[in-house]
Amino acid sequence: MSPIRSVQVAEPAGPFRVVERELPEPGHGQVRVTVEACGVCRTDAAFINAAFPVPFPLVPGHEIAGRIDAVGTGVEGWTPGQRVAIGWFGGNCGVCSACRGGGLIHCQRLQVPGWAYPGGYSEAVVVPATALARVPEALTAAEAAPMGCAGVATFNALRRSHARPGDLVAVLGLGGLGHLGVQFAAKLGFETVAIARGxxxxxxATGLGAHHYIDSTTADVAEQLQNLGGAAAVLATAGNSAAMGATIDGLRPGGELLVVGADPEPIQVSPFQIISTSRVVRGHPSGTARDVEETLHFAALTGVRPVIETRPLDEVEAAYHRMLSGEARYRMVLTTGS
Known part of the structure; x- marks a missing residue:
């Protein structure tokens, strides 16, 4: 069998190297996917720098889109040639208390591509069949790939909030997550506010569908949100806990701060801000394979698309540093030419 090319990091914070390895064979309950595109996510940097207990050598990548190439034993409902995506949810154990209770995304042994097994910075991957989401024909592989993490995280948080069509909903941050959050919020029928710096x-922001824009460097964000009637929800996509805390007083009674942006610093909130108002601070993980599939379906129906820059697999170094520096608008995607 012909070897495949994969991008490998041999040690924490080590350089990227394109290596050849044997084409992997799918085992029981697994499928092999020919990778056509893989998003470059900021969490990849946490893996590469060993902020998570990942094994080395490491093949990163958890925003994967491609086609099924081979199917292992015991797999039903999936056939070679089908277009699929695999995101942060790369499989679950099915036996822990979270899985048995239906909370698959909270599986105690959640399998994240690039952590539990070699990820999508490669020409092919082997994944559990439970990780697969169908990709509509309306989306290219490069458009579908970021939806497995950034897309599903923002869509799920918004659709599972208490906000209803016509309610005021704000999106904090206008980067890789936020630009999708604004689009989803507008398409879900919310009066959408984008909050960013400058x-x-x-x-x-208005091009993405926002009805209002707040420059957080010149305005009191909470005051501006209250002037608009108070937000039913604020989707916090920016990795800045201080900025998240500054939105809480902009929530209406019962409003929710939906946290999907990551920052190790605590969010500052006083009990006085939430007791009498019944406000809520709620974290949201990404979503299951079914959630990814529903995200892709909604995007296909409504025209939501990630704004992407693509680079071939060989240019992973440039793609990665454009993502880290924030120069990319808004998502970097590696392509294999498959």
Missing amino acids: TDKTDA
Whole structure:
């Protein structure tokens, strides 16, 4: 069998190297996917720098889109040639208390691609069949890939909030997550507010569907949200706990701060801000394979798309550093030419 090319990191914070390895064979309950595109996510940097207990050598990548190439034993409902995506949810154990209770995304042994097994910075991957989401024909592989993490995280948080069509909903941050959050919020029927730093993002925010824009460097965010009637929900996509805390007083009674952006610093909130108002601070993980599939379906129906820059697999170093520096607008995606 012909070897495949994969991007490997041999040690924590080590350089990327394109290596050849044997084409992996799917085992029981697994499928092999020919990778056509893989998103470059900020969490990849945490893996590469060993912020998570990942094994080395490491093949990163958990925003994968491609086609099924081979099917292992015991797999039903999936056939070679089908277009699929695999996201942060890369399989679950099915026997822990979370899985038995239906909370698959909280599985105690959740299998994340690039952590539990070699990820999508590669020409092919072997994944559990439970990780697969169908990709609609309306989306290219490069558009579908970021939906397995950034897309499903923002869509799930919004659709599972208490906000209803017509309610005021704000999206904090206008980056890789936020630009999708604004689109989803508008398409879900919310009166959408984008919150970011600087006046130069106004046109981008309105182009993505925002009805209002707040420059957090010149305005009191909470005051501005209350002037608009108070937010039913704030989707916090920016990795800045201080900025998240600054939105809480902008919530209406019963409003929710939905946290999907990661920052190790605590969010500052006083009991006085939430007791009398019944406000809620709620964390949201990404979503299961079924959630990814529903995210892709909704995007296909409504025209939501990630704004992407693509680079071939050989240019992983450049793609990774564009993602880290924030120069990319808004998602970097590696392509294999498959």
